Amino acid sequence: MSRIKALGEPYPAEVRATFDKIMGVGVPPLVLFSTIASSDRAWRKFTGGSLLDGSLLTLRQRELVIDRVCARTGCEYEWGVHVMAFAQAAGLSKEEVAGTLEHPLRPEHWKEEEAILLTAIDALHDRATLSDEEFLSLGKHFDDDQVLEILMLAGFYRTVSYIANGLALPLEQNAARFSEYQKGMTAKNLR
Structure with a gap:
């Protein structure tokens, strides 16, 4: 059990769309993602970076x-x-x-x-x-x-x-x- 309660379903539309983009449509989010998403500000900050795009490192x-x-x-x-x-x-x-x-x-x-x-x-x-x-x-x-x-x-x-x-x-x-x-x-x- 996480020390901060994870965001539960139904997810807000914007959060669900981000989960679907990261995980694949309909795939449950990782506990890390749903926990951070319990704070709108933290989730926006966390997803603001794009270091996994594969453009600079293999x-x-x-x-x-x-x-x-x-x-x-x-x-x-x-x-x-x-x-x-x-x-x-x-x-x-x-x-x-x-x-x-x-x-x-x-x-x-x-x-x-x-x-x-x-x-x-x-x-x-x-x-x-x-x-x-x-x-x-x-x-x-x-x-x-x-x-x-x-x-x-x-x-x-x-x-x-x-x-x-x-x-x-x-x-x-x-x-x-x-x-x-x-x-x-x-x-x-x-x-």
């Missing part, structure tokens, strides 16, 4: 950012939703998905560009900044618009993690679970 890059942010913040709710919904389409193997949970990161298990991307996410999580070296490394693989997108995406999903964790949202029924991917890992290897 699906794989985007999902690596989101999965790593959610893993590092311990947000099983959103991590599980994204693994369930996008990992296969993003070409992420089960081992790579498990790798998003590992800490410290093992860069040798990733392509150079992905290791740099994931290292940047770790730096943002740990220090809320990038060193000059980390920024220059990102710049070798991503242009300025993409770097801004990465920073905004990481920040947005940290916010999503705060919401999901802070409200103790129940895990979605079919979403992936940390435990499915943590076999053989110790607590030391996580977060």
Whole structure:
């Protein structure tokens, strides 16, 4: 049970239209969405961004950012939703998905560009900044618009993690679970 009551049906027409656009017509909204939609202002602010449009980062890059942010913040709710919904389409193997949970990161298990991307996410999580070296490394693989997108995406999903964790949202029924991917890992290897 969430700490804030989710918006129930019947949904206002504008909210239903947004749910249908995000989820598909007639598909029930995620608990995250119906909970945030319980506040008109919060819902408008939350849906105001458009970071999932696929115009600057590949699906794989985007999902690596989101999965790593959610893993590092311990947000099983959103991590599980994204693994369930996008990992296969993003070409992420089960081992790579498990790798998003590992800490410290093992860069040798990733392509150079992905290791740099994931290292940047770790730096943002740990220090809320990038060193000059980390920024220059990102710049070798991503242009300025993409770097801004990465920073905004990481920040947005940290916010999503705060919401999901802070409200103790129940895990979605079919979403992936940390435990499915943590076999053989110790607590030391996580977060």
